[in-house]
Amino acid sequence: xxxxxxxxxxxxxxxxxxxxxxxxxxxxxxxxxxxxxxxxxxxxxxxxxxxxxxxxxxxxxxxxxxxxxxxxxxxxxxxxxxxxxxxxxxxxxxxxxxxxxxxxxxxxxxxxxxxxxxxxxxxxxxxxxxxxxxxxxxxxxxxxxxxxxxxxxxxxxxxxxxxxxxxxxxxxxxxxxxxxxxxxxxxxxxxxxxxxxxxxxxxxxxxxxxxxxxxxxxxxxxxxxxxxxxxxxxxxxxxxxxxxxxxxxxxxxxxxxxxxxxxxxxxxxxxxxxxxxxxxxxxxxxxxxxxxxxxxxxxxxxxxxxxxxxxxxxxxxxxxxxxxxxxxxxxxxxxxxxxxxxx
Amino acid sequence: xxxxxxxxxxxxxxxxxxxxxxxxxxxxxxxxxxxxxxxxxxxxxxxxxxxxxxxxxxxxxxxxxxxxxxxxxxxxxxxxxxxxxxxxxxxxxxxxxxxxxxxxxxxxxx
Numbered sequence: 034x035x036x037x038x039x040x041x042x043x044x045x046x047x048x049x050x051x052x053x054x055x056x057x058x059x060x061x062x063x064x065x066x067x068x069x070x071x072x073x074x075x076x077x078x079x080x081x082x083x084x085x086x087x088x089x090x091x092x093x094x095x096x097x098x099x100x101x102x103x104x105x106x107x108x109x110x111x112x113x114x115x116x117x118x119x120x121x122x123x124x125x126x127x128x129x130x131x132x133x134x135x136x137x138x139x140x141x142x143x144x145x146x147x148x149x150x151x152x153x154x155x156x157x158x159x160x161x162x163x164x165x166x167x168x169x170x171x172x173x174x175x176x177x178x179x180x181x182x183x184x185x186x187x188x189x190x191x192x193x194x195x196x197x198x199x200x201x202x203x204x205x206x207x208x209x210x211x212x213x214x215x216x217x218x219x220x221x222x223x224x225x226x227x228x229x230x231x232x233x234x235x236x237x238x239x240x241x242x243x244x245x246x247x248x249x250x251x252x253x254x255x256x257x258x259x260x261x262x263x264x265x266x267x268x269x270x271x272x273x274x275x276x277x278x279x280x281x282x283x284x285x286x287x288x289x290x291x292x293x294x295x296x297x298x299x300x301x302x303x304x305x306x307x308x309x310x311x312x313x314x315x316x317x318x319x320x321x322x323x324x325x326x327x328x329x330x331x332x333x334x335x336x337x338x339x340x341x342x343x344x345x346x347x348x349x350x351x352x353x354x355x356x357x358x359x360x361x362x363x364x365x366x367x368x369x370x371x372x373x374x375x376x
Numbered sequence: 377x378x379x380x381x382x383x384x385x386x387x388x389x390x391x392x393x394x395x396x397x398x399x400x401x402x403x404x405x406x407x408x409x410x411x412x413x414x415x416x417x418x419x420x421x422x423x424x425x426x427x428x429x430x431x432x433x434x435x436x437x438x439x440x441x442x443x444x445x446x447x448x449x450x451x452x453x454x455x456x457x458x459x460x461x462x463x464x465x466x467x468x469x470x471x472x473x474x475x476x477x478x479x480x481x482x483x484x485x486x
Contacts, residue, residue: 195451235446242449246419250449 044100046330049278052287053329053358059295062360069300074308074354076322079346081311083130083324083371084109084117086142088316090134092161094187094200096234098274098328101134108138113318113341114145120344122152130311130371132159132324137173150180157183159371162211163204174211178218183228185267185371186211189236191254199236212261221263232373234269238286240297240366241268244374267373270294272325272362294361302368302376308354311371314341322354324371325362331355386436419448426455427462 066074088105090097121129129149136142136158149156158177164170177184186208189196193205212229215221221229231251235241248266255261271277273291281287308323318341321327337352338345368375393400411421422444429437445455 190451192451192453237446239443239446242419242447246417247449 044275046328049274050329050331050357052278052282053273059291059358062356062358062364065295065298065361066303066356066364069303071304074303074306074356074360076350076352076354077309078350079124079126079310079312081128081130081307082117082121082124082126082314083132083311084314085132085316085324085327086114086134086136086139086145088134089138090161091138091164091167092135092201092204094276095280096199096236096271096277098272098277098325099134100275100328105134107316108140109316109318111141111144113316114141114148116318116340116342116344117145117314118148118152120341120346121149121154124344124346126154126312126346128155128157130157130159135161135164137164137170143176146176146180146182155183156180157185159185159187160211161200162186162188162208165211165214166207174214174218174220178220178227181226183230184215184220185230185232187232187234188212188251189233191251191258195236209259209261212255212263213259216261221261223262229263230265230267231263232267232269234271238281238284238290238293240293241270241369244268244367265373267371268367268369269371269373270362270365270369272359272369274325274328274359291358291361294365297365298361299364299366299368299376302366302374303364305368305370305375306360306363307370307372307375308363312349318342320344320349322352325359326355326357329357329359331357381435383439386439389436417448419445419450422448423450423454423458427458430459430462431466 063073085099087108088099088101089103089108090099090101090105091103093102117129120126131142131146133139137160139145146156146158160173160177165174187200188205188208189199196205196208197203212221215227215229218227219225220227233241233247233251241247244266247268251266252263255263273281273287273294278287281290308326311323313321313324313327315321315327319327320333320337320339320341321331322333332339332355333349334353334355337348363369363375366376390400390404411418411425416424422441425437426441426445429441442455445458
């Protein structure tokens with residue numbers, strides 16, 4: 034648990050689950066999904082391996098569902114990375130999505146990326162941007178460019194005050210510096226193969242704006258104010274987990290927010306949730322249906338392999354997915370995934 | 377505490393159909409069409425709605441359109457400016473009637 038967490042009790046997964054799954058007026062997510070008429074929520078084939086390489090981060094963001102921070106000690110060991118590489122080699126998975134914490138802070142980050150590239154997998158790194166201009170990490174942007182790693186970064190807004198409110202004092206200015214560095218390397222430019230995407234998530238208990246409309250605003254503002262470019266903006270809904278759950282409860286917004294998510298349930302989004310083609314691996318090698326289930330420590334169902342060292346690609350395809358009331362966060366409105374809207 | 381305005385009542389807005397479903401249906405269709413993307417964006421329309429909500433001082437509308445503005449991508453600075461626009465028009469509307477006061481004053485006084 035992070036010492037800097039906003040609600041220490043809610044840093045515990047069981048305590049979070051007690052709140053999220055408490056009996057009430059809201060329909061159970063599983064029942065709501067089954068009412069679509071497609072049976073239970075099941076995976077298709079696994080195409081993306083999302084790996085959390087550690088919870089250590091140089092930032093402490095108010096909404097972070099990982100409860101990441103500088104004091105977190107959970108870091109993926111090289112041995113676990115080797116298991117991930119073995120799993121990847123013998124599978125049909127084409128994309129590896131590295132997340133954290135700040136993935137770059139794992140001491141084996143550079144080695145791991147190089148090894149994944151050797152087996153010809155596409156690599157995405159979820160970078161918080163400020164780490165790219167931090168002492169000891171200045172080489173990372175060039176390293177990412179050299180390995181053609183796709184960069185996906187949170188930038189909650191195109192102005193300093195709103196970004197810093199969520200991510201910490203000075204984060205916006207450092208993020209702008211980092212984007213400048215990435216742009217200089219070719220990232221985010223239309224003609225370039227180096228992809229650079231930004232992520233927006235709401236700064237409170239409301240749903241994200243339309244992705245396309247907000248992307249236009251971001252592109253206009255970042256270009257006009259700073260001469261910066263990026264490829265796509267992904268709008269992501271905050272799920273009621275960890276620090277954001279704590280905020281919802283503390284601010285008296287929990288009930289209203291859950292009602293909003295349930296009212297906005299969109300069957301089209303539900304049929305395209307990212308857990309259907311993604312597997313999430315924790316820093317300790319445990320496998321989950323998604324990053325959110327990982328944080329809630331909700332294991333895979335029905336005897337599917339639970340650790341990356343026991344990975345069996347075929348057993349993970351078409352598996353039944355473990356769900357809870359937090360899943361309404363991915364199915365509200367235009368839906369939400371690590372790649373933005375899904376409907 | 378008993379109050380004329382309950383936040384929960386906002387969600388009961390569609391109970392207004394009970395007295396006259398046809399009128400409610402027409403209102404809902406028109407209301408929905410008004411806020412669709414057109415020559416103005418949905419974001420701009422929400423900001424106008426927020427300003428008007430303050431001008432007519434409707435707490436339900438202020439609640440609904442503050443949320444709508446955030447969900448359309450507006451920020452606090454933009455929403456504050458919208459409220460100032462509404463306030464300026466309300467204040468200006470009072471003040472400009474001072475011309476009538478002056479007219480009457482001119483007529484009645486030597």
